């Protein structure tokens with residue numbers, strides 16, 4: 120699911136959010152795909168290959184010396200970003216690119232609801 124489909128589904132639900140909005144994650148500058156600034160909710164749409172989706176992620180057999188550490192680093196970096204965002208008071212929603220946009224929006228709405236009102 121490209122980011123665009125998620126964003127249009129969020130729009131359809133009447134949600135307002137920022138796109139391409141950098142935030143400071145405990146000293147690290149990150150740029151989530153969708154940001155709800157007031158609720159402090161950051162949403163990332165993760166590519167199945169690049170971020171190691173449990174259903175579709177795989178290590179290419181060719182050039183394994185290159186790909187295995189690279190993909191492991193990506194996953195490690197994702198966890199690091201999540202931890203830093205949490206420390207900075209953000210909630211993080213990670214959506215796989217294979218996920219149905221409607222289901223993804225439901226998850227995001229749950230997190231927003233739990234983030235309180237402002």
Ligand SMILES: [Zn+2]
Pocket residue numbers: 167172173174175176215216217
């Ligand atoms: Zn996947």
